[in-house]
Amino acid sequence: MAEEVCPQCGGTGWRIIEREGASGAERCACAITSRIGEIEERAGIPPLYRQASLDNFLLPADNPTANRGLAGVLLMVRSYAREFPASGKPGLLLIGEPGTGKTHLAVAALRILISRGFEGVFFDYQNLLERIRSGYDAASGASDKEAFRAALDAEILLLDDVGAHRVTEWVEDTVTSIITYRCNHRKPVIATTNLPDPDAGFLVTERSAALPGQVEYRVTLGERIGMRARSRLFEMCRVVKMPNVEDYRIRKAR
Numbered sequence: 069m070a071e072e073v074c075p076q077c078g079g080t081g082w083r084i085i086e087r088e089g090a091s092g093a094e095r096c097a098c099a100i101t102s103r104i105g106e107i108e109e110r111a112g113i114p115p116l117y118r119q120a121s122l123d124n125f126l127l128p129a130d131n132p133t134a135n136r137g138l139a140g141v142l143l144m145v146r147s148y149a150r151e152f153p154a155s156g157k158p159g160l161l162l163i164g165e166p167g168t169g170k171t172h173l174a175v176a177a178l179r180i181l182i183s184r185g186f187e188g189v190f191f192d193y194q195n196l197l198e199r200i201r202s203g204y205d206a207a208s209g210a211s212d213k214e215a216f217r218a219a220l221d222a223e224i225l226l227l228d229d230v231g232a233h234r235v236t237e238w239v240e241d242t243v244t245s246i247i248t249y250r251c252n253h254r255k256p257v258i259a260t261t262n263l264p265d266p267d268a269g270f271l272v273t274e275r276s277a278a279l280p281g282q283v284e285y286r287v288t289l290g291e292r293i294g295m296r297a298r299s300r301l302f303e304m305c306r307v308v309k310m311p312n313v314e315d316y317r318i319r320k321a322r
């Protein structure tokens with residue numbers, strides 16, 4: 069079948085418009101749509117999340133507390149995407165337990181922003197660090213320097229699963245430099261993490277499984293990424309605490 073040619077512009081991407089007796093050229097809607105498609109294509113969103121949206125984020129019907137909690141979160145993410153780029157806090161930080169929908173919501177927000185004409189890239193935190201590191205260790209080509217540059221320069225950076233990496237001085241320095249650069253240039257970061265943070269209302273102790281009656285300390289976000297990066301994330305992001313809901317992956321597997 070022959071590819072359909074846009075009837076508005078004949079495939080040129082431009083339309084001639086008449087305004088106040090003069091004619092000029094204007095971008096055709098079809099060109100804008102395909103540009104959005106290309107940006108989404110380049111954003112590097114993993115296949116599992118490519119269709120993630122706020123509309124297909126489901127609220128549990130069988131648990132009123134979880135339902136209310138997630139509905140509140142959904143509302144916050146929706147207004148973030150609508151009000152972007154709000155002055156003050158241009159970023160979004162989603163904190164909560166595994167499987168509660170953080171990455172889904174982060175991608176949904178990014179996709180809304182892309183559809184509004186902004187550009188963004190998705191990076192898995194661990195993968196990004198590995199790519200940057202291999203770029204420094206060996207002369208493994210330009211691609212890994214490019215990953216670092218892309219993380220700095222992207223109009224919007226989605227950093228997924230922040231802190232999911234063992235701590236080394238190098239990791240802390242690298243994360244701090246990315247976050248600091250973006251913070252100084254007022255460049256938004258959308259981040260997710262399952263590390264607790266006391267300032268986001270999380271308990272950082274839990275009952276010990278091994279030693280009854282004892283408490284154990286959980287590793288916090290600040291411990292994993294350093295206090296300087298953490299401080300800047302809080303400064304530039306709206307913080308969304310995920311409610312205590314069942315892991316969606318486990319729920320679905322049942």
Ligand SMILES: Nc1ncnc2c1ncn2[C@@H]1O[C@H](COP(=O)(O)OP(=O)(O)OP(=O)(O)O)[C@@H](O)[C@H]1O
Binds near residue numbers: 120124126165167261
């Ligand atoms: N409320 C929901 N409605 C529909 N799909 C959901 C919902 N919550 C999670 N999912 C889906 O379940 C899977 C796991 O969710 P997601 O990856 O967003 O969790 P997460 O909080 O990022 O977990 P982790 O901390 O392990 O990274 C994804 O495929 C996601 O699309």
Ligand SMILES: [Mg+2]
Binds near residue numbers: 229
């Ligand atoms: Mg995730």
Ligand SMILES: [Zn+2]
Binds near residue numbers: 074076078080
């Ligand atoms: Zn057209």
